[in-house]
Amino acid sequence: xxxxxxxxxxxxxxxxxxxxxxxxxxxxxxxxKNRLTEExxxxxxxxxxxxxxxxxAQKAHRLTIQHFxxxxxxxxxxxxxxxxxxxxxxxxxxxxxxxxxxxxxxAEVECEAKIIAGTGLKHILILTGExxxxxxxxxxxxxxxxxKKHFTSISIEIYPLEExxxxxxxxxxxxxxxxxxxxxxxxxxxxxxxxxxxxNYRFRLEAPERACRAGMRTVNVGALLGLTQWRTEAFxxxxxxxxxxxxxxxxxxxxxxxxxxPQLGGFSPRVEVSDKxxxxxxxxxxxxxxxxxxxxxxxxxxxxxxxxxxxxxxxxSAGSCTAVGGRSNPESACQFEISDERxxxxxxxxxxxxxxxxxxxxxxxx
Amino acid sequence: xxxxxxxxxxxxxxxxxxGTGKFSPNSLIPEVVRSSGAQVVTVALRRIxxxxxxENIASFIPKECIMMPNxxxxxxxxxxxxxxxxxxxxxxxxxxxxxxITDNRYLLPDNYETIKATEILxxxxxxxxxxxxxxxxxxxxxxxxxxxxxxxxGAPIGSNRGLKTKELIRILxxxxxxxxxxxxxxxxPSEAAEAMEMGAAAVLVNTxxxxxxxxxxxxxxxGLAVQAGRAAYLAGLAETQxxxxxxxxxxxxxxx
Numbered sequence: 001x002x003x004x005x006x007x008x009x010x011x012x013x014x015x016x017x018x019x020x021x022x023x024x025x026x027x028x029x030x031x032x033k034n035r036l037t038e039e040x041x042x043x044x045x046x047x048x049x050x051x052x053x054x055x056x057a058q059k060a061h062r063l064t065i066q067h068f069x070x071x072x073x074x075x076x077x078x079x080x081x082x083x084x085x086x087x088x089x090x091x092x093x094x095x096x097x098x099x100x101x102x103x104x105x106x107a108e109v110e111c112e113a114k115i116i117a118g119t120g121l122k123h124i125l126i127l128t129g130e131x132x133x134x135x136x137x138x139x140x141x142x143x144x145x146x147x148k149k150h151f152t153s154i155s156i157e158i159y160p161l162e163e164x165x166x167x168x169x170x171x172x173x174x175x176x177x178x179x180x181x182x183x184x185x186x187x188x189x190x191x192x193x194x195x196x197x198x199x200n201y202r203f204r205l206e207a208p209e210r211a212c213r214a215g216m217r218t219v220n221v222g223a224l225l226g227l228t229q230w231r232t233e234a235f236x237x238x239x240x241x242x243x244x245x246x247x248x249x250x251x252x253x254x255x256x257x258x259x260x261x262p263q264l265g266g267f268s269p270r271v272e273v274s275d276k277x278x279x280x281x282x283x284x285x286x287x288x289x290x291x292x293x294x295x296x297x298x299x300x301x302x303x304x305x306x307x308x309x310x311x312x313x314x315x316x317s318a319g320s321c322t323a324v325g326g327r328s329n330p331e332s333a334c335q336f337e338i339s340d341e342r343x344x345x346x347x348x349x350x351x352x353x354x355x356x357x358x359x360x361x362x363x364x365x366x
Numbered sequence: 367x368x369x370x371x372x373x374x375x376x377x378x379x380x381x382x383x384x385g386t387g388k389f390s391p392n393s394l395i396p397e398v399v400r401s402s403g404a405q406v407v408t409v410a411l412r413r414i415x416x417x418x419x420x421e422n423i424a425s426f427i428p429k430e431c432i433m434m435p436n437x438x439x440x441x442x443x444x445x446x447x448x449x450x451x452x453x454x455x456x457x458x459x460x461x462x463x464x465x466x467i468t469d470n471r472y473l474l475p476d477n478y479e480t481i482k483a484t485e486i487l488x489x490x491x492x493x494x495x496x497x498x499x500x501x502x503x504x505x506x507x508x509x510x511x512x513x514x515x516x517x518x519x520g521a522p523i524g525s526n527r528g529l530k531t532k533e534l535i536r537i538l539x540x541x542x543x544x545x546x547x548x549x550x551x552x553x554x555p556s557e558a559a560e561a562m563e564m565g566a567a568a569v570l571v572n573t574x575x576x577x578x579x580x581x582x583x584x585x586x587x588x589g590l591a592v593q594a595g596r597a598a599y600l601a602g603l604a605e606t607q608x609x610x611x612x613x614x615x616x617x618x619x620x621x622x
Binding site: 065066067068069070071120122152217245249250251252253291352355356357358359360361362363364366 | 387388390391411412413414415418420439441445448449452468470471525526576
């Protein structure tokens, strides 16, 4: 059964009633359990569980060190192209936004790759907007061929593909996929994605499954926080990760909890997601999936990222740039503003100062 | 007493093998190796980065150690074989710990794929130490496949839960003519000593040392525990009795 089918069981679920019925005793009981159910996870995401953040944090910290050690995996994003045919109302790169559209040439990919590789990073995440015309799979493959010379692990964050296309990229050397559903609530999704291929909710939701079947080693899912009720979106993201781990036990599954940032086009978040909310989400997920990865990007500001290191996060981007070719040309337009502009070296120093080991390489193409 | 463990033609005096994941910082590793006395050190090829010496985990392993690359990340025999070959080509020697894991929740090894990889790699001249869920039949097949030792888990990796599989490991020690090295799950020095008292040839410890409050001091504690357990095994443990033996026997009057 696909995750789309699985999610249906929550179609008529009364989240408000569930949260109302959560008690202090039920929260304490969940925190002391070894293996959490879906309902337990939801209990930890309840407004009432905010009172127990310290207890959750202590356990999350312990579990993370037990399963991962005092280490943080580092990676950086590289934007290949910003052509996009979608109209996601919240995105800086949507089709009607007036910005310089650009796609890196092979020489430019090489140039950016050299700059990034010079920082010691071995894992890279490549991104494009959704344009099968301007950034077809063949273009991605061409870029991967160049990037393979500089990096030992290449992940993609691009438009959803068919299974055979994912397989093509796997054989070209891609080993990981990040794809955010953005919004798990299907009605809100339809409203926020009024046109373009991204309107197809199910095709996007099932993309991670197709990618795993095609042989990807790592898969990262997430909801964009700030578009609708975050507690339920966090819940569905966790269920998605859990579904993928159960269905594809040999794949490394992780989540990202990205919060909306100011961006081109000026869309403001509809729902406030505070630092406290973000921490509650991270802790609840860690207790629900002790071995699941948690990725924090430079959307979050430096001082908050420093503190999240000890709360369950396993992977961080560093030395990021959200513009196409932005490392060699700082004038390029960004998809969103980043909040942590520290270099890879500075992030590594911050980790060392906290007693953590930065990991630059955790896989190589074999 | 002269007590040497021989594996792959090498003579090993320390029966504590050390895993190197989870240390922070990596620069702690040489000191941990020294205080533990370990000679065999395992490192994941996936983490070795010859191009970045400053952060390359392999550069922190003392030169006198035997480096045993592991195939962490392999999901089938084919991947394990490719990783082992890459490790050898990268100058990591010809020892390899086979780790094939297809379950990311408990990180339990895939015994079937492990046997296949062992067959291929030992035929290629590797000294193969396969990591398995303890199972007598699998261990026998590994002997046939040319393994140099067998490494059964005590409990899931990183769980620090101790010798949960003790009875199965005991059977392997009794039946398998290769060194049995307990790998994974050992959380305390006392558990390492217990494995050694049972007759394990060695133990491999990582998480319990790397995530201890003071990893260097804990490494020493494990080193001592392994020595104590081994010494106890060699000394021959006194038999345990079901009942207390009365100092005034009831049938004593029958003796003249």
